[in-house]
Amino acid sequence: MMGTALVLGATGGVGGAVTRAMLARGWHVTALVRDPSRAAITWGARVAPDWQAGDAMSRADVVRAAEGTSVIVHAVNPPGYRNWDRLVLPMLDNTLAAARNAGARIVLPGTIYNYDPTLAAVIDETTPQQPRGRKGAIRVEMEKRLAGAAPEVRSLIVWAGDFFGPGAGQSWFAQALAKPPLTRILNPGTPGVGHAWAYLPDLAxxxxxxLELPPDRLMPCERPQFPGHYDADGGGMAAAIRRASGHPNLPERRFPWPLMRVLAPFGGFPREVMEVRPLWAHAMRLDGGRLMDLLGDVPCTPLDAAVITALRT
Structure with a gap:
């Protein structure tokens, strides 16, 4: 059964991946963006969503765009990932208002920032959320608001590890491990420490x-974990990049965490990355049991094939 959806964040990584997957399945997709003309040029593909001008910070815009839809994908972030404390929760409240008005289910891509990796090496839907950073605390509050709105507003939160693949330009993969031009690997991981990765087409x-399951198969606030690719020793992704690039001797350097720690008190990029430092210093794996129960099998492109595609996009 095909559906109708509103996507907030269609020009981003996970929002774009979900939009492309929906269009390929015959869904009718409306994408709310500030500049439809620019979005259409950037999108480029022959099959595109219905671009609609608006702002996720405007409740009227979101409610209007969501009319007649069955799903709202909330994959939007503040411009430049700034001002999270002032913008993220109001944007979600607008989506909640739109979902109530339309009778739609909200889809929220979840992250592992909600968890303290020193306390939980494997997470599932029962794992207590004890974030160590500001963004994680905001993510926890987002999920609390979705849970509190159920069953009036249904929601689907799919937790995943670090993104890589087409459209994931603002990611550790694209900005560090495989930053073009690919002359070296800058690895933020810790040797011997596992890390969870999510290939965007598989997640989408x-x-x-x-979403295409019978409605009664999902709980009012469903929260499964997407296991993705688990790099058990912290070196698997770097090895895959070397294989996919055809450069087996590609040099590898460690991310300058000590420098970031010194600069963090001054704010900016160093402060932001130090918030997620524990997720690179301690292993955390996502349990896929609930997904297996619901789907029977979970999409998982072989790592080398996924990395080849990621390097080409």
Missing amino acids: ETILRL
């Missing part, structure tokens, strides 16, 4: 399969 396919 998983979300679509969940």
Whole structure:
């Protein structure tokens, strides 16, 4: 059964991946963006969503765009990932108001920032959320608001590890490990420490399969974990990049965490990355049991094939 959806954040990584997956399945997708003309040029593909001008910070814009839809994908972030404390929760409240008005289910891509990796090496839907940073605390509050709105407003939160793949330009993969031009690997990981990765096309396919289940199969606030690719020793992704690039001797350097720690008190990029430092210093794996129960199998492109595609996009 095909559906109708509003996507907030369609020009971003996970929002774009879900939009492309929906369009490929015949869904009608409306994408709310500030500049439809620019979005259409950037999108480029022949099959595109219905671009609609508006702002996720405007409740009237979101409510209007969501009319007649069955799903609202909330994959929007503040411009430049700034002002999270002032913008993120109001944007979610606007989406909640729109979902109530339209009778739509909200889809929220979840992150592992909600968790303290020193306390939980494997997370599932029962793991207590004890974030160590400001963004994680805001993510926890977002999920609390979705849970509190159920069952009046249904929601689907799919947690995943660090993104990589087409459209994931603002990611550790694209900005550090495989930053073009690819002359070296800058690895933020810790040798011997595992890390969870999510290939965006697989994550999007998983979300679509969940949405296409009979409605009574999902709980009013469903919260499965997408296991993705687990790099058990912290070196698997770097090795895959070397294989995919055809450069087996590509040099590798460690991310300058000590420098970031010194500069963090001054704010900016160093402060932001130090918030997620524990997620690179301690292993954390996502349990996929609930997804297996719901879907039977979870989409998982072989790592080398996924990295080849990621390097080309």
